[in-house]
Amino acid sequence: MYLEIKKLEKVYKDKIAVKDFNIKLEAGIYGLLGANGAGKTTLMRILTGLIESTKGFVLYNGVDINKMGNQYCKNIGYLPQDFGYYPEFTVDDFLMYIAAVKGLDHTDARKRVNEVIDIFTLAEKKNKKIKTLSGGMKRRVGIAQAILNNPKILILDEPTTGLDPKERIKFRNFLSKFSDDKIVLLSTHIVSDVESIANKILIMKNGKLIDHGTSEELLERIEGCVWECNFNKKMADSFQMKYLVSNLKTVGEIATCRVVSKNKPTEEAFEIKANLEDLYTYYFNKDGEVE
Numbered sequence: 627m628y629l630e631i632k633k634l635e636k637v638y639k640d641k642i643a644v645k646d647f648n649i650k651l652e653a654g655i656y657g658l659l660g661a662n663g664a665g666k667t668t669l670m671r672i673l674t675g676l677i678e679s680t681k682g683f684v685l686y687n688g689v690d691i692n693k694m695g696n697q698y699c700k701n702i703g704y705l706p707q708d709f710g711y712y713p714e715f716t717v718d719d720f721l722m723y724i725a726a727v728k729g730l731d732h733t734d735a736r737k738r739v740n741e742v743i744d745i746f747t748l749a750e751k752k753n754k755k756i757k758t759l760s761g762g763m764k765r766r767v768g769i770a771q772a773i774l775n776n777p778k779i780l781i782l783d784e785p786t787t788g789l790d791p792k793e794r795i796k797f798r799n800f801l802s803k804f805s806d807d808k809i810v811l812l813s814t815h816i817v818s819d820v821e822s823i824a825n826k827i828l829i830m831k832n833g834k835l836i837d838h839g840t841s842e843e844l845l846e847r848i849e850g851c852v853w854e855c856n857f858n859k860k861m862a863d864s865f866q867m868k869y870l871v872s873n874l875k876t877v878g879e880i881a882t883c884r885v886v887s888k889n890k891p892t893e894e895a896f897e898i899k900a901n902l903e904d905l906y907t908y909y910f911n912k913d914g915e916v917e
């Protein structure tokens with residue numbers, strides 16, 4: 627099973643939201659990382675079949691998704707960023723309703739809704755109106771509705787927003803079981819989520835796919851270029867103007883900085899292991915090469 631994205635482009639009036647995007651996705655979890663406005667939602671909406679691209683193709687097992695119609699939709703589960711829930715519905719009624727929209731008959735719907743209520747520990751809330759739930763709980767309902775039809779392709783736009791750390795772990799464990807023979811694409815601003823959840827990471831900037839790979843592969847790009855240095859906190863501002871700082875911590879008078887730089891930034895600086903936050907800083911705060 628694969629989803630191949632070929633020379634994809636989406637233009638809104640005069641704004642190019644997705645540009646010359648090429649990749650082949652196979653079973654696994656892909657984390658889509660990018661700043662606000664990078665084009666993540668637009669890309670995801672094209673992949674769900676909700677909007678059409680201006681140029682290029684998306685092929686599902688070699689067939690253009692625009693030519694597959696409903697046959698393609700059956701394979702899709704989608705959690706939009708602004709998940710439009712029905713405030714007056716109870717959790718159970720809402721899930722039963724979505725299951726019907728997805729074409730499940732009543733018996734299958736009941737069985738499947740019970741399963742997802744169990745997976746996302748929603749039993750206690752199932753008779754509560756959605757409008758009374760917390761943000762994290764609504765997000766759980768949103769993820770639950772996306773998997774009702776047991777989709778082959780699951781697209782989740784910022785699924786972890788509002789989830790507390792315990793819920794994040796549950797979600798991660800669920801996805802690793804769920805994604806065995808499925809394509810899961812999730813977008814997030816939370817770098818640590820991608821690091822722990824995704825097998826592969828796609829980095830998107832200004833509509834383009836600028837890099838992709840496992841986190842180990844991506845971290846090789848900045849190997850030997852991440853440093854820790856300590857100095858007086860009064861120098862923090864000028865230091866940040868000069869260097870790409872991925873983290874700054876101050877204790878008393880001492881500032882401790884993580885710096886991404888090809889050259890040793892200070893005499894006392896020492897090399898440390900790169901993480902995805904450093905890579906994110908490298909890609910999103912500077913256009914060029916590591917200094």
Ligand SMILES: Nc1ncnc2c1ncn2[C@@H]1O[C@H](COP(=O)(O)OP(=O)(O)OP(=O)(O)O)[C@@H](O)[C@H]1O
Nearest residue numbers: 638641642643660661662663664665666667668669
């Ligand atoms: N319907 C639209 N009409 C015009 N421009 C749009 C439309 N939708 C998105 N855009 C623009 O396209 C670009 C990409 O937007 P998109 O929402 O895909 O990015 P994103 O990476 O999902 O951002 P965020 O993380 O903030 O959700 C942005 O500049 C946005 O303003």
